[in-house]
Amino acid sequence: MAWPVQFLFRGLRTVGLVLLYYVFSIGITFYNKWLMKGFHYPLFMTLVHLGVNFCLSALTRRAMQCWTGKPRIILTWEDYLRKVAPTALATALDIGLSNWSFLFITISLYTMTKSSAVLFILFFSLVFKLEEPNPFLILVVLLISSGLFMFTFESTQFNMEGFIMVLLASFIGGIRWTLTQVLMQKAELGLQNPIDTMYHLQPLMFLGLFPLFLYNEALSLSASEKLFRVTELSPLLYSLMTLSAGGTLAFGLGFSEFLLVSKTSSLTLSISGIFKEVCTLLLAASLMGDRMSKLNWLGFAVCLCGISLHVGLKTYYSKNKVPSIRQLSSKGSELQLPLLRQNGDKCEDSAADDYDDEEEEQEISLH
Numbered sequence: 378m379a380w381p382v383q384f385l386f387r388g389l390r391t392v393g394l395v396l397l398y399y400v401f402s403i404g405i406t407f408y409n410k411w412l413m414k415g416f417h418y419p420l421f422m423t424l425v426h427l428g429v430n431f432c433l434s435a436l437t438r439r440a441m442q443c444w445t446g447k448p449r450i451i452l453t454w455e456d457y458l459r460k461v462a463p464t465a466l467a468t469a470l471d472i473g474l475s476n477w478s479f480l481f482i483t484i485s486l487y488t489m490t491k492s493s494a495v496l497f498i499l500f501f502s503l504v505f506k507l508e509e510p511n512p513f514l515i516l517v518v519l520l521i522s523s524g525l526f527m528f529t530f531e532s533t534q535f536n537m538e539g540f541i542m543v544l545l546a547s548f549i550g551g552i553r554w555t556l557t558q559v560l561m562q563k564a565e566l567g568l569q570n571p572i573d574t575m576y577h578l579q580p581l582m583f584l585g586l587f588p589l590f591l592y593n594e595a596l597s598l599s600a601s602e603k604l605f606r607v608t609e610l611s612p613l614l615y616s617l618m619t620l621s622a623g624g625t626l627a628f629g630l631g632f633s634e635f636l637l638v639s640k641t642s643s644l645t646l647s648i649s650g651i652f653k654e655v656c657t658l659l660l661a662a663s664l665m666g667d668r669m670s671k672l673n674w675l676g677f678a679v680c681l682c683g684i685s686l687h688v689g690l691k692t693y694y695s696k697n698k699v700p701s702i703r704q705l706s707s708k709g710s711e712l713q714l715p716l717l718r719q720n721g722d723k724c725e726d727s728a729a730d731d732y733d734d735e736e737e738e739q740e741i742s743l744h
Contacts, residue, residue, distance in 0.1 A: 394637045395649050401630040403657055406488070408623055410479045410665065418598050419476040420590040422620055424583060427469075429624025431579035437572050437632075450567035452577060464560050465581030467553035473586050474546035481539025484661035485669055488654055489528045490543040492680050495687060496521055497551025505555050513690055520683030527676025571631060651684055 413419060438449045452461065478487060496518055503510060529535055560568060568574045599605050607613040637649070658677060661667040669677075 426624040464556040469582035469585040478542035485667040494547040501555040524680025
């Protein structure tokens with residue numbers, strides 16, 4: 378194949394993968410907000426999504442095992458409870474609080490506030506010594522923080538309760554992705570592939586979120602006509618189908634991230650994530666009626682500059698130094714996009730060249 382045709386093919390493939398990722402990422406954000414308008418049980422919705430994710434990840438593992446002929450990793454109970462449980466609990470709280478906040482705030486405020494997750498990821502990465510101190514990080518923090526302040530300042534659709542929920546979810550998200558990075562770096566666990574990580578996380582996430590659901594939603598849900606007190610079968614089937622659709626979107630988001638990174642690079646995903654935020658806010662303003670002042674838009678632009686600076690710095694330093702550990706990060710709602718990814722992360726093992734295809738497959742991330 379001539380190089381111009383090959384270049385065109387790769388370009389079209391990249392555009393197609395980015396659009397697929399946008400469909401799932403933006404789709405699940407608007408889906409959550411749409412569902413919360415008539416179904417006020419975000420924790421139950423999250424539990425259903427976790428169940429669907431577990432089933433789909435189990436089926437994907439089975440398909441991968443049949444395709445490769447290699448058995449998938451299954452952790453021992455000791456490793457599962459000691460090493461996976463903290464990550465699962467943090468992930469469950471991050472996703473649960475993010476979905477819960479849609480009862481109170483707009484998509485634009487959610488998107489902007491969730492962007493602050495990079496600050497907490499940076500903080501905990503420094504605490505766990507996964508990130509090296511850098512004077513430019515101060516500028517990144519200032520840009521994102523000031524952008525968030527300008528976006529929320531005198532906002533006509535500001536809700537303090539929802540804002541605190543998303544901010545708390547972002548804080549827990551910093552812990553979540555730091556622990557996830559540590560978890561996936563432990564080669565002895567064999568969880569470098571996100572499908573395997575998702576498979577092992579979902580049950581503990583379900584158990585971690587279930588007590589909060591019992592305390593906050595169980596009683597009212599049991600008396601609701603949405604599920605347990607239905608008088609006809611069709612409304613029940615409709616509720617179950619719409620809930621399951623969200624789980625499918627969540628799994629599709631993780632899988633589309635995998636395809637995009639494995640076929641292009643983690644830098645492509647990071648840059649795509651920045652433009653995705655712009656698309657999300659524009660759609661929220663046009664479809665959902667979110668109102669944003671010029672100061673709010675300026676704050677959003679300043680925040681994007683901070684995120685872009687961080688992505689650029691990560692790319693620059695990754696080209697000048699071979700990292701000793703894999704980098705993993707994320708930004709967003711249930712299943713939002715990575716912020717701390719590095720382009721071309723490679724293991725330092727001298728035998729890694731014999732496993733290039735396997736390394737490319739594992740250069741992926743959860744949502």
